[in-house]
Amino acid sequence: MRKVFQAELHQIGEGLIEISALVEEAVSKASAAFAAADLQAAQEVIAADARIDFLQNDLDERAIDVLALQGPVASDLRMIVGSLRMSASLERMGDLARHIAQLTRLRFPNTVIPAQLRETFAELARQDIIIAAKVSELLESRNLELVADISTAKIEINKLHKSVFATMASPEWAETPATTVDVTLASRYFERFGDHGVSVARKVSYLVTGEWQPEDFLAG
Amino acid sequence: MRKVFQAELHQIGEGLIEISALVEEAVSKASAAFAAADLQAAQEVIAADARIDFLQNDLDERAIDVLALQGPVASDLRMIVGSLRMSASLERMGDLARHIAQLTRLRFPNTVIPAQLRETFAELARQDIIIAAKVSELLESRNLELVADISTAKIEINKLHKSVFATMASPEWAETPATTVDVTLASRYFERFGDHGVSVARKVSYLVTGEWQPEDFLAG
Numbered sequence: 001m002r003k004v005f006q007a008e009l010h011q012i013g014e015g016l017i018e019i020s021a022l023v024e025e026a027v028s029k030a031s032a033a034f035a036a037a038d039l040q041a042a043q044e045v046i047a048a049d050a051r052i053d054f055l056q057n058d059l060d061e062r063a064i065d066v067l068a069l070q071g072p073v074a075s076d077l078r079m080i081v082g083s084l085r086m087s088a089s090l091e092r093m094g095d096l097a098r099h100i101a102q103l104t105r106l107r108f109p110n111t112v113i114p115a116q117l118r119e120t121f122a123e124l125a126r127q128d129i130i131i132a133a134k135v136s137e138l139l140e141s142r143n144l145e146l147v148a149d150i151s152t153a154k155i156e157i158n159k160l161h162k163s164v165f166a167t168m169a170s171p172e173w174a175e176t177p178a179t180t181v182d183v184t185l186a187s188r189y190f191e192r193f194g195d196h197g198v199s200v201a202r203k204v205s206y207l208v209t210g211e212w213q214p215e216d217f218l219a220g
Numbered sequence: 221m222r223k224v225f226q227a228e229l230h231q232i233g234e235g236l237i238e239i240s241a242l243v244e245e246a247v248s249k250a251s252a253a254f255a256a257a258d259l260q261a262a263q264e265v266i267a268a269d270a271r272i273d274f275l276q277n278d279l280d281e282r283a284i285d286v287l288a289l290q291g292p293v294a295s296d297l298r299m300i301v302g303s304l305r306m307s308a309s310l311e312r313m314g315d316l317a318r319h320i321a322q323l324t325r326l327r328f329p330n331t332v333i334p335a336q337l338r339e340t341f342a343e344l345a346r347q348d349i350i351i352a353a354k355v356s357e358l359l360e361s362r363n364l365e366l367v368a369d370i371s372t373a374k375i376e377i378n379k380l381h382k383s384v385f386a387t388m389a390s391p392e393w394a395e396t397p398a399t400t401v402d403v404t405l406a407s408r409y410f411e412r413f414g415d416h417g418v419s420v421a422r423k424v425s426y427l428v429t430g431e432w433q434p435e436d437f438l439a440g
Binding site: 071078169 | 284287288291293294297298301304305308385388389393395397398400401404405408
């Protein structure tokens, strides 16, 4: 019985890693599509999100079955409840990558971001991709040094996000309102993606150490 | 034992109702503060959000204790896992009400929304308040007729949200970029608040009927 249970726990962990890998792929591809106004790639990200949703539902169902059949306690129980929460965060990261792809599709054949902010958005994307990659690695290795890296990336994202708003508030900003709307939404999507990554990292850290990281440390 | 368990389940249900009541208060007060540029009320909403976060953590801890100590199965188990998800959605609704209050504070003594969109935002707020009130009522009564009302309100919100974007894209829109940014974020906050309300409603419906409502029915 115990052996079956450990195998089931392991499978749930593997399920999270699989979803995280798809999220990583989604944000990389969505960011590239977004930067290059690549409609084909954007469509692929949008279509692929259904798979993430499916895997999340599937993982959640399995987790609930384990709760029902095994009645786990203590750290095993926390691991399963934590998995339900992490899968929800990962699913939301997938949605946000999809939103970035949808903005790309909406403005095709134009790019969403005007020239003066392209570098900033490239950096936002780069930091989100770092977060997604480190979250995958963290789920696999449970190496808590990665939590600090994720935190550092999020602090960077917060700065970039603020600088986007400062640029739009400056007297030199002469873009159309439609562009201002798009830039606002896009910056928010990249920023929220990072938040959910931090949230997964905090959960892993909690599961490993049994203690919550102070939120201001990680959210920056 | 069974009696203790039922009492604990009941307490978790009461906990959700309590959080939902605070969310309802938060969105009502935040909306009023937002419309009237009422700094005092905005500050109160921002301060009160910590209470919602605390109650959510507390409820989640109790739910996990029940899982550990009682090892519930079948519908009891689904109810507890559902509660963890609903508390997360309610907590997020509290955050979004806080974001609306924070925008109010940021632009004080000005109002955030320019005259031509004030009516639209009043209606967005009205629909969100309906959703919050009906979610509270639904958690209390489990009367599934309320789910359709919540769905109807969300369809209305989606229309209003789209009309805000259409207004900003029209050639007559002559507001500053800062206002365009604020309107974009505010509309998104009101819209996401409704999404989370729908998500809670779907969960209650699932717990009562054992079947998922198709998402397109509810998301409109």
